[in-house]
Amino acid sequence: MIRIADEVREASAVVALETTLVAHGFPPGEGIEVGLAAEQAVRDAGAVPATVGVLDGELVVGLTPAELKRFDADARKVGPRDLAAAVVQGAVGATTVGGTLAACAAGGIRLLATGGLGGVHRGWPTPPDVSADLEALACVGTLVVSSGVKSLLDVPATAELLETHGVPVLGYRTDELPLFYAAHGGPPVSARVESPAEAARVADAHWQLGGAGLLLGRPPDESLDDVEPLIEQALAAADAAGVHGQAVTPFVLSQLHRASGGRTLAANRALVIGNARLAGEVATLI
Ligand code: PSU
Ligand code: MN
DSSP states (O other): OEEEOHHHHHOSSEEEEOSHHHHHSSSTTHHHHHHHHHHHHHHHTTOEEEEEEEETTEEEESOOHHHHTTOSTTSEEEOGGGHHHHHHTTOOEEEOHHHHHHHHHHHTOOEEEOSOBOOBBTTTTSSOOBOHHHHHHHHSOOEEEESBBOTTBOHHHHHHHHHHTTOOEEEESOSBOOBTTBSSSSOBOSEEEOSHHHHHHHHHHHHHTTOOOEEEEOOOSSOOOSOHHHHHHHHHHHHHTTOOGGGHHHHHHHHHHHHTTTHHHHHHHHHHHHHHHHHHHHHTTO
């Protein structure tokens, strides 16, 4: 039911990569290219990438490039609740951070890289939408490297919920939780770290002390500081179109890519690759 690639099984430093951003986070074709570039960034840092997805009745940990190409916009978005049905029904299942964390638990993988974590949607409790990423992170002993929480969400509420779940929120050379496209303006992190080695030591200590998941927030290299009005427009458009549940995040991201003239697309791509590289660096030190 779970297939772990030989290279992943044998490596000492592994970074899991998710496939929801590949299938649903970018325009057709571009997501696969971003996924392959993230894999290369992990390798450049000296670690082995394990891209995760459901394919041909198995949860695959370490997709080949040819397999990754099958994760297009027709793929199911697969969170923790969706894994079993996707496996049994032979679906192409693009795993979210939460779904990918289940594979990390099965494969003993200590690092995961993504663009932005899911979280509490704006306006909670209407809709009562909280990403399953948070519950998974609370349970699985993996360090997730992201540019914080996607800013189309209620980021301060998400940070509070992470505290409730005992998830350390580390800032990579920053005191503020990055806001995905923007470096500044987020809630305070629970601790700041200055190097991959320090992040690795904190994660290791957290696990020795009985903790589970951690978040390491890396600010985007180039901060987009004028996206908030576009986010508000995109959320209103989602509402007007009756988009809800799992479809909200992909809908809003693609609206933003269009409305920003591609600037959010370029930023998203760069931050995914940068996060993969940092995760690779930390992985070699754990
Ligand atoms: N990072 C990106 N783009 C994405 C995601 C992360 O740059 O599309 C995905 C991740 O897979 C994350 C998901 O788990 O968005 C959250 O979706 P939701 O809000 O429906 O829980
Ligand atoms: Mn959701």
